[in-house]
Amino acid sequence: MIKAGIIGSTGYAGGELARLLLQRDDVEIIWYGSKSYVDQKYASVYQNMYKIVDDSCLDDNIEVLAEKADVIFTATPQGYLASLLNDTILSKTKVIDLSADYRIKDVAVYESWYKMVHKTPQYIEEAVYGLPELNREKIKDARLIANPGCYPTCSILSIYPLIKEGLVDPLSIIIDAKSGTSGAGRGAKTDNLYCEVNENIKAYGVGVHRHIPEIEEQLSYGSNNPVTISFTPHLVPMNRGILVTAYGTLKKEVSSEEIKAIYDKYYKDEYFVRVLKDDIxxxxKWVEGSNFVDVNAIVDKRTNRVVMMGAMDNLVKGAAGQAVQNMNLLFGLPEQKGLKLVPMFP
Amino acid sequence: MIKAGIIGSTGYAGGELARLLLQRDDVEIIWYGSKSYVDQKYASVYQNMYKIVDDSCLDDNIEVLAEKADVIFTATPQGYLASLLNDTILSKTKVIDLSADYRIKDVAVYESWYKMVHKTPQYIEEAVYGLPELNREKIKDARLIANPGCYPTCSILSIYPLIKEGLVDPLSIIIDAKSGTSGAGRGAKTDNLYCEVNENIKAYGVGVHRHIPEIEEQLSYGSNNPVTISFTPHLVPMNRGILVTAYGTLKKEVSSEEIKAIYDKYYKDEYFVRVLKDDIxxxxKWVEGSNFVDVNAIVDKRTNRVVMMGAMDNLVKGAAGQAVQNMNLLFGLPEQKGLKLVPMFP
Amino acid sequence: MIKAGIIGSTGYAGGELARLLLQRDDVEIIWYGSKSYVDQKYASVYQNMYKIVDDSCLDDNIEVLAEKADVIFTATPQGYLASLLNDTILSKTKVIDLSADYRIKDVAVYESWYKMVHKTPQYIEEAVYGLPELNREKIKDARLIANPGCYPTCSILSIYPLIKEGLVDPLSIIIDAKSGTSGAGRGAKTDNLYCEVNENIKAYGVGVHRHIPEIEEQLSYGSNNPVTISFTPHLVPMNRGILVTAYGTLKKEVSSEEIKAIYDKYYKDEYFVRVLKDDIxxxxKWVEGSNFVDVNAIVDKRTNRVVMMGAMDNLVKGAAGQAVQNMNLLFGLPEQKGLKLVPMFP
Amino acid sequence: MIKAGIIGSTGYAGGELARLLLQRDDVEIIWYGSKSYVDQKYASVYQNMYKIVDDSCLDDNIEVLAEKADVIFTATPQGYLASLLNDTILSKTKVIDLSADYRIKDVAVYESWYKMVHKTPQYIEEAVYGLPELNREKIKDARLIANPGCYPTCSILSIYPLIKEGLVDPLSIIIDAKSGTSGAGRGAKTDNLYCEVNENIKAYGVGVHRHIPEIEEQLSYGSNNPVTISFTPHLVPMNRGILVTAYGTLKKEVSSEEIKAIYDKYYKDEYFVRVLKDDIxxxxKWVEGSNFVDVNAIVDKRTNRVVMMGAMDNLVKGAAGQAVQNMNLLFGLPEQKGLKLVPMFP
Structure with a gap:
């Protein structure tokens, strides 16, 4: 039995982690950590858990938790884990961090985009970027996993094959991304009220969103050249889901069939990445509640561009599901264990 | 391995049956029956199933299917199964009917409300009304299960304890029900277009909805007196979910605590019925994607009435989940098998 | 030119008042009052007003405003106006109060339901309940209008004809009401976040909602007997709209045609109340953005009950539109002036 | 009194035309044309019009209508008007065509993208592209107005100033557009059912949408160079609204302030185009129900690109509102007449 603790269990990503882990018989959640709800029943914070979880929320004392847990998930604000992590913790437990603290290798880049000083840069080198489709082997031996951001997961998986194969100009990529509102978290803000989001769509963080350096870094590894992207996220009136529509200039003439063959080459053995047929x-909605990413690419000969698209559930493959996928790898379990959820439609 | 066939697999209830059964390793779906999509890939009708189901749709020949299947689910229009059912089929396989064909014991009542002649009334007597919380033992030995309607499931489970205990006047009950739009099916009708349903709520079928006699019959069994209800369904802009708000006149003064104790008495061992605390x-949303029904009742002393409330997912406990629950009972399996899904929130 | 001031202009009802008044050429808004946004541009609070309103928010000093305004609208929290109102204000300006401070004639009832001491009960007698369809003549001469609540407006107009005609048992009435989320206001609360409301429906305030005494009082005037109601409001995933489904026991046998004739008798000259045909x-959605209330009633012979239904836009006829209708009456203008908005569909 | 007829009045754009024209006292709708609902009450097709419109639908005989009407709006399928238009009609009445029949000057381009033969190409030259912000003077004297498409209106107004000023590379433009579902029309299709659209977002028509040549032609006029665009429309779960996010490579270094100054130069006298402040x-939602287009542009120095954004109501400025704006120009009326609707929020 794997003993798991969740720091930040009362946010949406934390709640989703609980949902996924509670459906397993080989994992026990021993710690529902929270800053705001200590001593309150977890099921009073998430009534969907009523009669499923009887635990009350504990504080966020990661040092105490490290004594007891085989794995700790931190679904916490930026900088939180970085301010607390130490050798003792890492010697006692695995840590899967859903924040961005250890995602970016260049600490200067991190500090510039996140506008905060990194308190424990000494762990950045060791941390493994937890995108199993790219880093499966490294993940297996890691102590510290930097679980990817939601937009980066969907963007990278949509674009990676063509950038890796050198088919797309690395300076041409434009990513227009659309996210459901759960990505904005459970904090009580006027901007996220039902009446403000419903029947509305807007762009936000144009050119300055903090997922930009994360996407650029990972794509640059694939390209062996610096990749610079334009990235515009949008808020969409739905609870879950991210759709990425990415545009890249083709470096040579290539047919849709060749493009499809490349995606198949990269993903044919990837359970969680589904390359759609034809021009679908x-x-x-086709991936809601599941760990799948559906991708496809369409060549636009008129403009010599390729449109690369991906869809996933931001709380599953974009956060909690991917964290569980990483946990499976860390513990030598089948990667799909507990994640073969069929998407819910409608 | 239980071999299951689904007639009517391309409607929303059929799709949900597939979703639930595909997550099990002890059931194999051997027949995706369809009227409109024969020979088309099932995953092209429900793209969420892509790379999960490779089968194409078969026709709806229940006689052929009965030769091969251990259990047949019929998620078909009213009158369809009634026009085909025969002894041969019932001798070879179990049948779980998600239509209303065998739910109502009085064939005259059926024919009056459904405005059609019942073609095989000889099987009505044998059919077991598949609400496990009321009829668990009978279900175990049945050949033919009449899987309850969505509104009836939620209404009956919300009201039954108080009617059974004789606390509510059986002629006083008013049920105001609200349903998500998946209850209206996948047929292409203007009334169910996104733009017509979104930002809108309406009542429909006032006083004439066909679930009325089904609810009245089952509550009358509990009451040992004829129960006559007012029932008004409403269409709500959401995909899934039924909320029942039922009003009954109390036959004697009773406290909220006593009411709660009665619900607990009936449901304390029922995994799928959650009696909420206090006045919650x-x-x-708290039951979405799961087989739970959440119920509660609040006494309104001013009016001497009790407000009985229930919420469930119309496609799960209101259709496919309940059908699977019945299948589990039919095959001597643990009742919750494959149904311990944690509700998805948000 | 009527000079109008809005205290509480930055809530949803205040914003709707601005929308309606800005479309008129005989009214000038001279005061956008606010507690939270003083000195900020009104159009930065409501960006839909950009380039339409250039004013900044002023404070909520009603005494200063009374010197300048011909009419003051107070869209403020309960008890606010009651704590400030005085003879000087009422001698200088008309006041249309969108809060509940002066709606209920029995101060003890008010204090019991609203759980606060009424600071200026001396104005309750004088205040006119601003439902023009019932109190048109009194409104014309008033200084202080108690603009009705959203649920009461829809409930009373749906039920009044039958209670007035003595056809419905005054102790039998059950009102099941459904409201869009704008009724919950613009305050930043977790419960009103998009992800909590979307794909969800719930009852709230069962038996204790503060609109109950208001509805009972007005219906009792019609009945000449005490009317006691069960009332359950529900939160629906849509921005605007209230639907009332009310149930009453008929005191004698009456046909649907007779019922329809009664509604026509009461409303045939009422521009804003539309009695729908047949069983529609x-x-x-059919009234969104407009000041209409659509009503209809269906007799359910089986149960000897009548189902009375009404739909309106909670921010228009349920708040700002009705306030403007009252303003028109107060100033001797055509009642429909500025309110002949065609509902927006879809 | 202007006598107006609407051919295709029962689609969403036709319904919106009725909504806008009914609020005027200088226009009379004398013809509610329909193919499917002849002799049925218009208010039974659009119940929001109940007690506002008493007319029944007439057929779509444009020749008869031309005898009576001062202006005819055709909100009809592609090719419909082109198959009927003749000199007699144009000699008797003004025609404002909401279809694409006369939008594209090069008939070969039209026939290639629309995959149909143009029946009356002789009128293409005469037809004026009815985007008042670009073609105001020509519109005033026209007989035949080609009312722009929804995506083109929003795209062109968002991009035009920078392409006209030569600041953006005409071959670099990528338009990622998002539309509410009313853009898909009122036809009963499974893809547009509530349950299929809700909680979902997808791209469609990637690289092949028929609005592409329309946008390219108009931008090319501005550029004096051929403009070739990538264009991807998306279906968003909301009734109304189009958001355009367009990306262009800057031809020289330019500050955000300079960019803003250019937009102000083009739009400072345009009532319906609002250039937002700063980085808003x-x-x-800020333009819903109104004829406004809100635009803004943000320079992304890292990538040397500018992100040009626009939002509008697809049924108003994207269809019916613009048609009314054109009608005003055709009849020498103030351009904003009947269109000073304040956006509805929330």
């Missing part, structure tokens, strides 16, 4: 475009 | 009101 | 049920 | 991004 990904839809977020 | 059920919310459909 | 009201839909909130 | 357009939101569709």
């Amino acid at each position: 475009t990904p839809q977020t | 009101t059920p919310q459909t | 049920t009201p839909q909130t | 991004t357009p939101q569709t």
